[in-house]
Amino acid sequence: MNFPDNLRYTKDHEWVLLEGNVATIGITEFAQRELGDIVFVDIPTVGKSLEAEEVFGTVEAVKTVSDLFLPVAATINEVNVELEGSPELVNEDPYGEGWMVKVTVKNPKDVEGLLTAAAYAKLVAE
Numbered sequence: 048m049n050f051p052d053n054l055r056y057t058k059d060h061e062w063v064l065l066e067g068n069v070a071t072i073g074i075t076e077f078a079q080r081e082l083g084d085i086v087f088v089d090i091p092t093v094g095k096s097l098e099a100e101e102v103f104g105t106v107e108a109v110k111t112v113s114d115l116f117l118p119v120a121a122t123i124n125e126v127n128v129e130l131e132g133s134p135e136l137v138n139e140d141p142y143g144e145g146w147m148v149k150v151t152v153k154n155p156k157d158v159e160g161l162l163t164a165a166a167y168a169k170l171v172a173e
Contacts, residue, residue: 048076048171051142055158056167059100059116062142065158072118073146074106074137077171082108085137088130090115090148096122099157103148106137119157121150 054062060078064071079085090104097103097117104115127146129136137145152158162170 048080048168049142050075050077050164050168052164054142054164055118055161056164056170057116057118057161058170059118060171061116061118063118063158063161065152065155068152068155069124070119070121070150070152070158071146072148072150073141074115075167075171076141078113079138079141079145082106082111082113084109085134088127088134088137088147090123090126092123092148093126094123096120096153106134115147117150118161120153122153123148123150125149 054064056062060075062073062075085106085108087107092103098120100116102114103117106113126148
């Protein structure tokens, strides 16, 4: 499985790409494989400020629905509108076209406390 080194990860299987104080967030390749075919992504939190580990949306696969947890305290600025008509992008390209939200992070240093690619790979291998 692929876990890019330039991202940080959570135990809940989200990834974060931090650029300044703006972060792009999605779910990992491991998460989308575990969920199976994704049929719907619901993120009703645009414009909201949320704390770390609060639910910012849900992802629905053929057999299950899973909550999406915000990795760090942030304000949701943008949702990937491409997922409305093509939720399968999360399966096809979880680290690229399948991103879910862009946020303004309250404290960018919080991202440093998330898992590295190596630590996340070890977590999912257990």
